[in-house]
Amino acid sequence: MTILPVLLPTDALVFVLMLAAVAVAVQAARHAPSREAWRRVGQRPVAMASATILLVFAAIGFLDSLHYREQLPGQGEATQKAVYSSEVLSALDAVLTPLRVQTEKTYSAPFARELFQRETVEQPDGGQARIYPRLVYGAAHLQADEAMWPDLLHRLAWTPLAALLMAGALLLALAGHVAYHGRMPFSVALRRIVSGQTALAWRAVLLVVFLAALLIAAGVALAPHYHVLGTDKVGQDVLYLSLKSIRTGLVIGTLTTLIMLPFAVALGIAAGYLGGWVDDAIQYVYTVLNSIPSVLLIAASVLMMQVMIDSHSNWFDTAAQRADARLLALCAILGITSWTGLCRLLRGETLKLRELDYVQAARAFGASTAAILRRHVLPNVMHIVLITVVLDFSSLVLAEAVLSYVGIGVDPTTISFGTMINMARAELAREPVVWWSLAAAFVFMLVLVLAANLLADAVRDAFDPRRAR
Amino acid sequence: MLAYIVRRLLYAIPILLGVNLFTFVLFFGVNSPDDIARMQLGAKYASAEAIARWKTERGYDKPMFYNPAQNGVAKVADTLFVDKSLRMFTFDFGRADDGHDIAREIRLRMGPSLAVALPTFLLSLTAAIVLALLLVFFRATALDFWGVVICVAMMSISSMFYIIGGQWLVSKMWALVPISGYAGGLDMARFLGLPVLIGVVAGLGSSTRWYRTIFLEEISRDYVRTARAKGLSELAVLFRHVLKNALIPILTGVVVVIPSLFLGSLLMESFFAVPGLGSYTIDAIRGQDFAVVRSMVFIGSVMYIVGLVLTDISYTVVDPRVRLG
Numbered sequence: 001m002t003i004l005p006v007l008l009p010t011d012a013l014v015f016v017l018m019l020a021a022v023a024v025a026v027q028a029a030r031h032a033p034s035r036e037a038w039r040r041v042g043q044r045p046v047a048m049a050s051a052t053i054l055l056v057f058a059a060i061g062f063l064d065s066l067h068y069r070e071q072l073p074g075q076g077e078a079t080q081k082a083v084y085s086s087e088v089l090s091a092l093d094a095v096l097t098p099l100r101v102q103t104e105k106t107y108s109a110p111f112a113r114e115l116f117q118r119e120t121v122e123q124p125d126g127g128q129a130r131i132y133p134r135l136v137y138g139a140a141h142l143q144a145d146e147a148m149w150p151d152l153l154h155r156l157a158w159t160p161l162a163a164l165l166m167a168g169a170l171l172l173a174l175a176g177h178v179a180y181h182g183r184m185p186f187s188v189a190l191r192r193i194v195s196g197q198t199a200l201a202w203r204a205v206l207l208v209v210f211l212a213a214l215l216i217a218a219g220v221a222l223a224p225h226y227h228v229l230g231t232d233k234v235g236q237d238v239l240y241l242s243l244k245s246i247r248t249g250l251v252i253g254t255l256t257t258l259i260m261l262p263f264a265v266a267l268g269i270a271a272g273y274l275g276g277w278v279d280d281a282i283q284y285v286y287t288v289l290n291s292i293p294s295v296l297l298i299a300a301s302v303l304m305m306q307v308m309i310d311s312h313s314n315w316f317d318t319a320a321q322r323a324d325a326r327l328l329a330l331c332a333i334l335g336i337t338s339w340t341g342l343c344r345l346l347r348g349e350t351l352k353l354r355e356l357d358y359v360q361a362a363r364a365f366g367a368s369t370a371a372i373l374r375r376h377v378l379p380n381v382m383h384i385v386l387i388t389v390v391l392d393f394s395s396l397v398l399a400e401a402v403l404s405y406v407g408i409g410v411d412p413t414t415i416s417f418g419t420m421i422n423m424a425r426a427e428l429a430r431e432p433v434v435w436w437s438l439a440a441a442f443v444f445m446l447v448l449v450l451a452a453n454l455l456a457d458a459v460r461d462a463f464d465p466r467r468a469r
Numbered sequence: 470m471l472a473y474i475v476r477r478l479l480y481a482i483p484i485l486l487g488v489n490l491f492t493f494v495l496f497f498g499v500n501s502p503d504d505i506a507r508m509q510l511g512a513k514y515a516s517a518e519a520i521a522r523w524k525t526e527r528g529y530d531k532p533m534f535y536n537p538a539q540n541g542v543a544k545v546a547d548t549l550f551v552d553k554s555l556r557m558f559t560f561d562f563g564r565a566d567d568g569h570d571i572a573r574e575i576r577l578r579m580g581p582s583l584a585v586a587l588p589t590f591l592l593s594l595t596a597a598i599v600l601a602l603l604l605v606f607f608r609a610t611a612l613d614f615w616g617v618v619i620c621v622a623m624m625s626i627s628s629m630f631y632i633i634g635g636q637w638l639v640s641k642m643w644a645l646v647p648i649s650g651y652a653g654g655l656d657m658a659r660f661l662g663l664p665v666l667i668g669v670v671a672g673l674g675s676s677t678r679w680y681r682t683i684f685l686e687e688i689s690r691d692y693v694r695t696a697r698a699k700g701l702s703e704l705a706v707l708f709r710h711v712l713k714n715a716l717i718p719i720l721t722g723v724v725v726v727i728p729s730l731f732l733g734s735l736l737m738e739s740f741f742a743v744p745g746l747g748s749y750t751i752d753a754i755r756g757q758d759f760a761v762v763r764s765m766v767f768i769g770s771v772m773y774i775v776g777l778v779l780t781d782i783s784y785t786v787v788d789p790r791v792r793l794g
Contacts, residue, residue, distance in 0.1 A: 288487035293769035295735060299754045300495055300762055307500045307508050394625065401627045406735055407755045421629050428637040429648075442630055450625040457621070 004084045006067040008324040010331075013255050014065045020258070037383075040462040045196070045204035047458035050451040052208040057246050057448055064092040064247035067320070088320035092247075096240055098224040102137035104235035110436050111148065111226050113139040138227040155225070159217035167210035174202050230436035233423065238437050241415050242444045248416035249448060252331060252400045253393040260335030260342070265385060268343040269377055272350025273369070282347075286340040294337045295406075301333040302408040323411035330403075330410060334396060342388045349381050383463040390456040394449045401445070417445050470785070477781060481774045485558070488770040493554040496763055502529040502549075509757065527760075528552060528563070553763070562764040566756065571764050574749060581651055582733030582745030585661055589668035589737075590730055593676065594723065596669055601680035602707050605688060617681070623674025631671040632740045639663055649742040664741045668734070680719065687715045716787050724783045725776035732769055 028034040041047050068091075069084040093100055107116035114132035123129055134140070142151060171193065178198055179189035189198075196203040219239070222228050229238035271282040289297070309315075309326060316322040353359055353376075362372050397417075403409035404418025405425070412419060424437035506523040507515040524530040529549065536547045545551070553563070562571035604616045640648040646663050687693070688711055696706045731746065738747035746765070753761035784791045 284483070284487065287484055288491060291484055291488055291770040291773045292492075292766055293729065293732070293773065296750070296762070296766045296769050299750070300492065300766055303754065303757060303759065303762060304495055304499045306757075307504055310508050311500065311504045398627050401629055402736060405629060406739075406751055417627075421627070421633075425629070425633055428633060429641065433637075438630075438633065442626075445627060446622075446625055449627075450622060453621050453625050 002071045002082060003068040004071070004082075006069055006088050006320075008067055008088070008321065009328050010251050010255060010324050011065045011067060013258060013328070014062070014251065017254055017258050018062075034463075037462045039199070041455075041458045042200035044458050045201035046454050048201040049204040049208045050455040050458075052205045053212070053447060053451040054455060056208075056212050057250065057451075060092065060243060061247040061250040063095065064090045064244065066091040069318075086318050088318055090247075092243065096223075096243065099237045099240035102224075102227075102237065104135050104138065104227070104231045105133075106231070106233060106235055107434055108135055108138055108227055108231045108235075110228060110230040110238075111139065112230065113142060113148075116434065135227070138231070139225065141225060152222070155221045156218060159214060159221055162217045163210050163213035166213040167206050170209055171206055174206070178202070229440045232420075232437050233427075238440045241420055241437075242440045244415040245417045245420060245441070245444065246448070248327065248410060248414055249397045249400060249445070251327060252334065252410075253396040253452070255328070255331040256334040256338065256396050257389050257392055259332050260339035261385065261389070263335075264339040264342040265346060265378075265381075267339075268346025269350050269373055269381065271343070272347040273354055273373060273377060279347075282343070286343050289336070290340045297337050298333055298403065299406070299408045301336070302330065302403075305329045305333065319413060323414045326411045327414060334399070338392065338396075342385070345384050345388070346381050349384055350377055353377050353380055383465070387456075387460045387463055390452070390459045394452040394456065397445070397449055397452070417441050474778065474782065477778045481778070484774060485770060489554050489557065489767065492763055492766050493550055496759055497533060497549060497553070505529075505759065553760075557764065557767045562767075563760055565753070565761050566758045571761055575746065575764070575768065578733075578744060578746045578749050579731050580745075581743050582738065582747060583731055584657060585664050585668070585737055585741075585743055585745065586730040586733050588661070588665045589734075590726070592665065593669040593672050597673060597676035597680055598712070598719075600673070600677045601684055602712065604677070604681050605684045605711075606703060606707055608685065608688075617678060620674040620678040620681075623670075624678070625674075628671045628736060631667050632736060635663060635667040635670070636740065639666075649740065651741075651743045660741070660743075664737050664743070668737055679722075680715075683715050683718050684711055687711050690714070713787075717784065720783050720787060721780060724780040725773065727779060728772035728775040729769065731772060732765070 028038055067088050069086070069088055072083045072085050105115060105119075108114070109116060112135065114134055117132070118130045119133050120128050120130055121133055134144075139148065142148065171190070175186060175190040175193055178184075178193060179186045182189065184192075192198050193202050193206070219228065223237075223239055227237050227239070229242065231237055232241065267282050267286075271279045305326070309322060309329075313322070316325060359372060359376050362376055367375075400409055400416060401418040401421055404416060405422050409418045410416050420437060420441040424434070424441070427434035427437060502524055503520055506520040506529070510519055510523060521530070531547060531549050531552060533549050534545070536544050539547045556563075560572055562575070565571050565574065600616075604613050607613045607616075636648050639645050640663065646659055649660075651657075651660050684707075688707075692714070693706060693711060696710045697703070701710075732750075733743070733745040733747035735747045735751050737743065738745045739751045742748070749761065750765050752758075753765070
């Protein structure tokens with residue numbers, strides 16, 4: 001089947017972001033002080049474990065950013081022109097095809113065989129009965145009275161082995177790396193990793209990789225045959241929704257910063273270094289923006305953005321493109337409301353740097369303002385930028401959920417933690433309780449945000465000179 | 470002192486003008502009133518006459534900044550900007566889409582908002598400071614470590630889950646209080662207990678951790694060593710000496726939000742059906758009532774700027790070294 005690759009604007013920015021991350025990593029590796037700081041981050045097992053978890057999430061988000069449209073079968077042959085489906089899918093959708101297409105009628109509990117609600121069904125003898133009908137896909141291979149446990153055990157039998165193999169292969173590779181760089185025998189390197197005595201906390205990484213591999217293998221083994229996390233009101237698989245939500249969270253957490261960063265850095269440094277009317281003007285702008293409560297500013301901007309998108313519906317070919325434009329606009333709006341904090345920090349730091357001897361010396365040597373800013377000021381405020389970026393990430397992910405609830409978040413068709421919670425918020429009031437959608441959103445969000453918070457703490461401790469010990 | 474306050478208040482005027490102009494451009498520049506009319510009427514019913522009528526009904530049928538049809542001052546005065554934006558300085562906000570006077574609604578709804586927000590604010594401040602001081606008292610022990618871990622975990626949970634989970638547990642499982650609603654008088658306590666409790670718990674993680682760092686910074690100062698050398702107990706040092714001195718950095722973050730308490734909390738009021746300004750705002754956002762949202766943006770900014778002035782004044786009260794002149 002032929003496909004038409006689709007590059008949504010947020011996809012493009014995700015790729016830009018990845019390139020930027022690589023560039024920053026290369027820069028940091030060349031620069032001795034920042035290499036030292038990153039090493040301090042890597043010494044903490046919690047930080048390494050969190051970083052590994054975030055990498056797993058990032059990989060899922062990346063797969064979900066490779067979009068395409070499928071060719072519709074049997075059409076366009078006469079005209080020699082391929083006709084593509086208007087549905088935009090991603091590589092993650094392709095991997096998760098069974099989960100995506102196996103939708104039930106409505107709620108079903110995790111691992112359930114029957115629907116959660118009774119339905120009136122025609123009996124073969126002509127009568128009617130109120131029964132819980134069997135699910136179309138979930139556990140459909142089981143007989144009506146067959147026990148589930150033997151089947152589960154049978155399907156899960158290979159998963160610990162797979163996870164062990166995965167972690168073992170990584171262990172060997174890491175041992176080779178440690179042995180080569182530490183100039184020690186392979187067996188010593190192996191022993192040090194296992195006992196947690198390496199400079200970087202590799203053991204924590206291995207542990208997380210093992211657990212992640214175990215969960216993924218279990219998912220691969222079970223998800224096509226059961227609704228592992230149940231289904232939601234319209235019968236969609238909750239595991240599928242949770243995995244799709246990850247990209248939205250990551251995009252909002254990272255692209256917002258990417259969009260606002262150039263403005264915050266340029267304006268903050270300019271205000272601090274140049275002073276005078278430039279400083280006054282920039283301070284005035286961010287005081288005005290800062291005075292508006294951020295939720296209200298976001299609400300006002302999003303409402304206006306909605307009107308704009310609604311009155312220009314011809315800008316977008318597909319629903320996915322419209323939803324994507326809205327996601328990007330939301331990132332930009334969140335960026336507008338959040339750049340002021342970073343800008344003020346950078347202005348204050350630049351004010352201090354401006355008076356330092358090496359900057360004065362550079363000025364005395366006749367270096368141009370641009371050169372001083374680029375070579376002497378910018379590198380010395382980068383730690384503030386980095387700390388702000390990692391600290392903002394988790395609060396942005398949390399903000400998305402709240403904004404979507406208020407109705408000023410992502411497009412209702414975009415799968416996100418916010419829309420999941422929003423759909424499920426009345427479910428706890430049902431009798432019996434429908435808990436699985438909320439529980440899934442809770443766990444996925446908690447893992448993502450907690451990992452981000454823990455990593456942010458480690459980065460802040462390592463890079464903030466005031467916290468240096 | 471009085472001269473300083475007056476000067477600060479005068480300084481607030483250009484900022485409020487900036488907010489005013491910014492919101493005006495946002496609400497009338499990004500989309501023309503025609504676009505908004507078309508969307509609110511629905512594309513199907515948006516004939517030219519319908520749009521014109523919609524605009525006349527709401528007073529949107531004037532030019533933005535300059536009205537050539539009028540004479541003299543009215544050329545500038547009889548415009549959308551003056552009518553819809555500058556007039557907010559007199560706290561005249563016009564009418565909402567449902568015909569009610571916005572200023573009157575705001576006055577009515579301030580009370581319920583404050584009834585939820587003020588106890589939440591006071592209790593969470595007290596709870597966070599006491600917890601943070603306890604963590605500092607047990608610093609460098611397992612209790613401190615796990616306290617911080619729990620704080621980080623608590624701040625990683627979305628506030629929506631605190632609300633949904635709290636309502637489910639307290640109101641549904643234990644049936645202690647009604648799930649949501651509001652009443653005046655003594656009944657108020659029944660309705661407000663749960664939102665206040667949830668509000669306190671939801672914010673506890675991040676604020677406790679924040680105050681802990683402030684106290685830890687303060688505890689390495691010389692006067693703390695002196696106080697200990699006098700033979701004061703560690704608890705007395707913490708609660709009498711450190712707490713007083715740490716008030717200065719704490720005030721920066723705390724005083725500025727006090728005026729904004731009138732605005733209430735969007736989430737709390739919407740989940741608990743409190744008829745305050747938060748739920749008013751959320752209804753306006755969902756109903757796309759732009760006049761109300763615009764008014765709330767303006768009021769919110771006024772409250773924030775009042776908060777900034779209060780912060781400066783509060784410094785002089787707690788810190789005799791600060792002289793405002």
